[in-house]
Amino acid sequence: MFQAEIAKNTSTIERLQGLMKVLVIDNVPVEERSLKEDLSKLGLKVDWAQNLDEGSQKIKNGNIDVILLNTTLADINGLATIRSVRAFSRSLPLVVYTDENNKSIALDALRIGAQDYLIKSQDTPSSIARCLRYAIERQRIRYEQILDGERCTRLILENSLQAFLAMDQNGIIVDWNLRAEGVFGWSRHEAIGKPIKDLVRATPTRDAYIKNLDKILSDSPEGILNKRMEVYAIHKDGHQFPVEFGIFRIKDKSDYLYCTFVNDISDRKEMERKTKLLNEQLEQRVQERTSELMRSNEELQQFAKIASHDLQEPLRAVQGFAQLLSRRYRENLDADGNQFIDFILDGTERMQKLIQSVLEHSNIRTNDQELESVEISSIIKEVMKNLNQAISDSKATIIFGELPAIAIERSQLLQLFQNLISNAIKYAGNKAPYIVISAEKNIDEWLFSVCDNGIGIDSKYASRIFDMFARLHGRVKYSGTGMGLAICKKIVTGHGGRIWMESEPGEGSIFYFTLPAKK
Ligand code: ADP
Numbered sequence: 001m002f003q004a005e006i007a008k009n010t011s012t013i014e015r016l017q018g019l020m021k022v023l024v025i026d027n028v029p030v031e032e033r034s035l036k037e038d039l040s041k042l043g044l045k046v047d048w049a050q051n052l053d054e055g056s057q058k059i060k061n062g063n064i065d066v067i068l069l070n071t072t073l074a075d076i077n078g079l080a081t082i083r084s085v086r087a088f089s090r091s092l093p094l095v096v097y098t099d100e101n102n103k104s105i106a107l108d109a110l111r112i113g114a115q116d117y118l119i120k121s122q123d124t125p126s127s128i129a130r131c132l133r134y135a136i137e138r139q140r141i142r143y144e145q146i147l148d149g150e151r152c153t154r155l156i157l158e159n160s161l162q163a164f165l166a167m168d169q170n171g172i173i174v175d176w177n178l179r180a181e182g183v184f185g186w187s188r189h190e191a192i193g194k195p196i197k198d199l200v201r202a203t204p205t206r207d208a209y210i211k212n213l214d215k216i217l218s219d220s221p222e223g224i225l226n227k228r229m230e231v232y233a234i235h236k237d238g239h240q241f242p243v244e245f246g247i248f249r250i251k252d253k254s255d256y257l258y259c260t261f262v263n264d265i266s267d268r269k270e271m272e273r274k275t276k277l278l279n280e281q282l283e284q285r286v287q288e289r290t291s292e293l294m295r296s297n298e299e300l301q302q303f304a305k306i307a308s309h310d311l312q313e314p315l316r317a318v319q320g321f322a323q324l325l326s327r328r329y330r331e332n333l334d335a336d337g338n339q340f341i342d343f344i345l346d347g348t349e350r351m352q353k354l355i356q357s358v359l360e361h362s363n364i365r366t367n368d369q370e371l372e373s374v375e376i377s378s379i380i381k382e383v384m385k386n387l388n389q390a391i392s393d394s395k396a397t398i399i400f401g402e403l404p405a406i407a408i409e410r411s412q413l414l415q416l417f418q419n420l421i422s423n424a425i426k427y428a429g430n431k432a433p434y435i436v437i438s439a440e441k442n443i444d445e446w447l448f449s450v451c452d453n454g455i456g457i458d459s460k461y462a463s464r465i466f467d468m469f470a471r472l473h474g475r476v477k478y479s480g481t482g483m484g485l486a487i488c489k490k491i492v493t494g495h496g497g498r499i500w501m502e503s504e505p506g507e508g509s510i511f512y513f514t515l516p517a518k519k
Pocket of ligand 1: 419423424427452454455456457465470471472473479480481482483484485486509
């Protein structure tokens with residue numbers, strides 16, 4: 001564009017130090033050209049053209065630094081004269097030199113590119129010479145600024161990590177940066193001047209769109225401007241790859257330039273593809289594992305049901321006959337015989353309790369349906385009623401402050417609190433149990449605690465006691481199945497909560513558990 005003229009002008013700048021050459025375009029007869037002599041005396045080299053044709057020829061021949069133009073020529077006059085000169089010389093500084101003393105024409109002249117507007121009757125040769133020198137200097141500064149700006153823009157474009165390309169409204173490529181060479185495989189030299197559709201081809205599915213791009217640009221480009229688009233492009237070597245881009249337009253003189261930054265998104269797409277694949281595989285595995293788990297859960301439940309039924313039958317028979325034996329033959333047996341029968345009865349009773357609690361454990365299911373909220377304080381009151389005997393026997397004190405309402409099946413909440421409170425009473429040792437129940441809200445869950453002043457346990461067993469059948473204390477002193485806390489754990493974790501305990505032997509225990517605040 002400007003480059004060639006700028007280059008020509010740069011050499012002009014160098015010549016500025018020496019003799020400056022003025023081209024006067026004025027139809028003054030040769031014998032009346034005193035201005036030529038006057039300017040020569042003032043250090044300017046003057047060439048003269050009688051009309052625009054002659055002027056354009058002399059400008060083309062080069063070596064002109066500034067034009068002094070009379071806007072009233074024989075063949076043309078007024079602002080049209082300036083426009084005509086500008087058409088064949090865009091970079092040379094131009095000063096108007098006229099008889100017409102008209103301020104508004106002078107302003108219009110400056111607006112369309114004249115550097116100055118001199119009136120023949122008012123300006124002296126020395127003021128004309130000064131004005132010409134200033135015009136050259138101003139033009140030089142302007143072009144330096146343009147050059148700096150262009151250099152800067154070029155540097156930005158060439159250092160961009162995105163491919164940049166610009167095309168005119170016929171889809172002809174007019175700019176192509178270094179990254180575009182890398183992305184599409186065509187060199188800048190190969191790309192510039194070629195139709196975009198020849199170089200940046202898309203996949204057959206988008207072919208229609210690319211084929212018509214030049215038509216879209218010349219007819220109604222508004223629809224595709226400033227939109228993020230993704231297509232598959234084809235590299236010079238024929239391989240296909242995904243790109244994203246958006247077209248924006250800028251006005252260059254009277255024409256539009258359509259520019260776009262293009263990103264090769266192959267890596268991103270590959271990553272997306274892999275992530276999608278991994279997700280699908282993961283989902284499939286989760287589904288497989290879930291159905292496996294559900295199957296084995298069902299099997300376990302089935303097993304627990306059958307086992308408890310089948311075990312209960314012979315157990316009842318053993319229990320029944322042992323009781324019969326005890327009732328009918330107690331008199332005939334000695335002390336040992338009677339004690340053995342008591343052992344059998346005790347054993348069958350314990351086995352019955354074990355079977356019951358295994359059944360209870362396997363029957364715990366998390367209900368997915370929306371449930372009504374249950375006031376925890378009402379649950380505690382019910383537990384206290386159920387444990388009435390144990391509470392009064394042990395002289396237990398149970399304290400609770402404000403407790404929330406939770407949307408979990410009432411029977412499960414009851415079982416949870418009852419197991420913990422009954423343990424706090426059972427494992428109280430010699431002291432009267434003192435039990436405090438409280439709750440505090442964390443972001444989306446409630447943290448409950450059941451604190452007692454009982455015998456406590458060594459903290460290294462703190463997690464083991466939640467396993468099925470885990471018992472730390474002897475059967476003789478403390479009856480139980482070792483299933484109570486396992487049932488608590490199943491209820492809590494089934495609702496997405498956690499359960500744990502903190503304790504020290506002789507210092508009491510605190511059982512903590514969390515439950516979701518909203519369901
Ligand atoms: P069980 O009480 O029937 O033995 P649990 O599952 O309820 O079964 O408890 C497991 C074990 O945890 C108990 O045997 C006992 O050793 C210990 N434990 C439970 N609660 C307490 C408590 N409040 N204080 C001290 N130890 C406890």
